Amino acid sequence: GAGHGLERDYESLLAKAEGEPHWPALAPDDILFVSYTSGTTGVPKGVMLTQQSSVNCILHSLISFGFGPDDVWYIPAASAWVVVMMYAFGLGNGMTTVIPDGGYQLQAYLRDIERFRVTVGLLVPTMLQRAIVEIQTNPVYDLSSLHMMIYGSSPATPKLIRDARATFKGIKLLQTYAMTETTGGWISYLTDADHEHALREEIELLKSVGRIGIHYDCSIRDESGQPVPIGQSGEIWLRGNTMMKGYRNLPEATAEAMPDGWLRTNDIGRLDERGYLYLLDRQKFLIITGAVNVFPTTVEAILVEHPAVEEVAVVGVPHPEWGEAVVAVVVRKPSHSDVTVQALIDFCHGRLSRPETPKHVVFVDELPKTSNAKLKKGELKKWLSGGAVPLPWQLEIA
Structure with a gap:
């Protein structure tokens, strides 16, 4: 239709077309x-x-x-x-x-x-x-x-x-x-x-x-x-x-x-x-802490059982002693906004091994996601690794 300002107009091209279109032959591998x-x-x-x-x-x-x-x-x-x-x-x-x-x-x-x-x-x-x-x-x-x-x-x-x-x-x-x-x-x-x-x-x-x-x-x-x-x-x-x-x-x-x-x-x-x-x-999200492999999904499956946790993502963040530390990023339910970092860490004791237990928990209002609702873990990892949120071991070094 008129007014788009582009070089070609779809309706005009259709009006000038004659005969049947000659579609190219297609191969299965095309x-x-x-x-x-x-x-x-x-x-x-x-x-x-x-x-x-x-x-x-x-x-x-x-x-x-x-x-x-x-x-x-x-x-x-x-x-x-x-x-x-x-x-x-x-x-x-x-x-x-x-x-x-x-x-x-x-x-x-x-x-x-x-x-x-x-x-x-x-x-x-x-x-x-x-x-x-x-x-x-x-x-x-x-x-x-x-x-x-x-x-x-x-x-x-x-x-x-x-x-x-x-x-x-x-x-x-x-x-x-x-x-x-x-x-x-x-x-x-x-x-x-x-x-x-x-x-x-x-x-x-x-x-x-x-x-x-x-x-x-x-x-x-x-x-x-x-x-x-x-x-x-x-x-x-x-x-x-x-x-x-x-x-x-x-x-x-x-x-x-x-x-x-x-x-x-x-x-x-x-x-x-x-x-x-x-x-x-x-594979890119595997956490190696103290030479032990930790799968973030294993930690997430435990933390989400806590009544205060609405959403959680677990990533590995550089640590001066362990190489990487397990850090949980949590969205709290409005009814449990007072839950503490220590309470969530304590919840993991006995349910996860010591290397799997988060060394810190960061609370956020929402987790970053793609347009199709997939979690952007790479972005979270970069955010935490870049020092945007002070972590306990970073403060100790400072």
Whole structure:
């Protein structure tokens, strides 16, 4: 339309067009789109995703989730990253997809579930936690059409899962593990039956992200790239038919991430003898304190059980004696604004080992997150390491 001041006008070009368009032939390995990573561990990278990997992602996802043509699918996220692939699932079975307009608003999402009779939803753990609080505080939302709530994209604590089960009564829960580098395709699944079993007799299973999908090979490897025994932790390597072509304009990073047809995920995990994958943490966030490896998610899972903790992130900060110190960054619940640093540290005693127990707790009003609600741990680590908040051992040195 007139008034935009740009060199070409879309409507004018259409008016001048003649005949049928001559689309170029597409090969399976041709790039369909480039999706940037969320940048939680550094600068976002452009992930090149192909025509064929996208087709495979759609088909595998529909089969694995059991989506049917009568489902109504709703993810409350902007289609500015690999989530656009999830909005394309309906191309494989004709189901209805609800695409939000504007920024995410929790109350609007819950009202939309009722308005569009949504059958399957997806929330990242941060959104899920807020949805639980909202539903418990204001039980006015009609969620009767919902038969499954999927959650994933970042680790969820057992407490969050228990609360979700209690809040979304009669609704199946499914946890997933996925990456932009796998075209957003889900790597593993903790099914509703797994949730039932875990809550009934094996609570530790809630720390798992489920069993590997049939369309992936998974190998846990040490720093030299050699497979480790079952039950031992290491970097998660994946192989399958939904993998990226590489990182845009980053040939060295691509070669490092994709040796011999495998994808190095930079995630630390372990497989048990039944095939359940336990996602321990991002390799870049592993804390080495006094030569002991500490996984931040282990510490977070304990701290979030404290009644005063609304949200928590744990990072490693330089320490003159231990190399790194475990520091917890906590958002307190308004009802427990008087909780002290020492009270939270004391809560960890007997629940965590001495190296895992935080040496300090920093209280904040909110945690930094990406546009898709992922925690910016890299930013937190940089903030604390830079001396923005005086830590006890820094004051002792001064």
